[in-house]
Amino acid sequence: MSKIRGSWSFFFKMKRRRKRKEKEALWGHYIPGLALLTVAMIAAGTDTSSGTMEWAMSLMVNNPQVIKKAQAEIDVRIEKGRLLDESDINKLPYLHCIINETLRMYPPAPLLVPHESSQDCAVGGFIVPRGTMLLVNVWGIQSDPKLWDEPTKFKPERFEGLEGTREGFKFMPFGSGRRGCPGEGLAMRVVALALGALIQCFDWERVDEKMVDMSEGLGITLPKAQPLEAKCRTRSSMLNMISQL
Numbered sequence: 001m002s003k004i005r006g007s008w009s010f011f012f013k014m015k016r017r018r019k020r021k022e023k024e025a026l027w028g029h030y031i032p033g034l035a036l037l038t039v040a041m042i043a044a045g046t047d048t049s050s051g052t053m054e055w056a057m058s059l060m061v062n063n064p065q066v067i068k069k070a071q072a073e074i075d076v077r078i079e080k081g082r083l084l085d086e087s088d089i090n091k092l093p094y095l096h097c098i099i100n101e102t103l104r105m106y107p108p109a110p111l112l113v114p115h116e117s118s119q120d121c122a123v124g125g126f127i128v129p130r131g132t133m134l135l136v137n138v139w140g141i142q143s144d145p146k147l148w149d150e151p152t153k154f155k156p157e158r159f160e161g162l163e164g165t166r167e168g169f170k171f172m173p174f175g176s177g178r179r180g181c182p183g184e185g186l187a188m189r190v191v192a193l194a195l196g197a198l199i200q201c202f203d204w205e206r207v208d209e210k211m212v213d214m215s216e217g218l219g220i221t222l223p224k225a226q227p228l229e230a231k232c233r234t235r236s237s238m239l240n241m242i243s244q245l
């Protein structure tokens with residue numbers, strides 16, 4: 001009897017051990033993958049999105065007529081006194097143009113990320129052997145006077161009628177193809193929501209007569225050399241809503 005009981009307990013012990021091993025194999029495989037994915041999303045998604053917001057606000061503070069036009073669009077499309085939400089973003093094409101124009105002038109990944117040619121090819125008359133590291137100068141393409149009218153001017157209107165964030169290969173702030181940015185949809189929503197709310201709720205102006213310094217600093221995601229400083233005042237139409245927050 002004790003022999004039988006002993007073999008049953010051995011059987012259950014083995015079963016438990018096998019289950020534990022299976023669980024470890026499953027999570028041991030997934031946890032490093034999940035951790036890496038989370039780190040990649042945070043690393044690739046934070047400075048790029050916040051930098052775009054800062055460049056966009058700086059450009060708008062230097063071009064107050066753009067803020068007025070964006071506010072007029074929001075006031076017409078969204079009921080008075082209600083804070084815009086994600087479902088409103090598609091109703092705001094001019095806001096979308098502002099973000100595109102910001103990404104054209106100040107792409108957070110000016111050279112995309114390094115790619116490698118998978119086979120021999122020729123680009124613009126240059127022979128590129130297989131396995132060559134390729135850097136795409138998106139900043140150069142998006143500021144090229146042969147492709148853009150007055151490329152150094154902030155003109156969101158140039159994107160009117162463009163749906164999405166690609167115009168052939170002359171505008172591709174999120175890269176292109178299989179290794180293009182997987183966070184594009186999220187980034188465009190987050191940036192539009194934040195900028196839209198800032199414009200809807202506040203009037204913005206420069207701290208003094210001087211234009212906001214638009215020099216580029218050093219860093220991977222094209223930061224501003226000087227952080228933006230600006231003055232804001234709550235818009236009378238939003239006072240009630242903001243006081244209830």
Ligand code: HEM
Nearest residue numbers: 041044045048049109112113174175176179180181183187
């Ligand atoms: C304005 C915001 C953003 C811009 C301009 C941007 C731009 C880019 C660009 C240009 C690339 C390289 C594409 C290529 O070389 O073809 C890239 C890669 C990537 N981005 Fe973004 N990104 C933004 C936000 C985000 C967000 C919010 C996330 C995730 C939450 C994200 C996740 C990634 C990842 C994981 C990669 C690497 C993809 C790969 O190597 O296959 N990005 N991004």
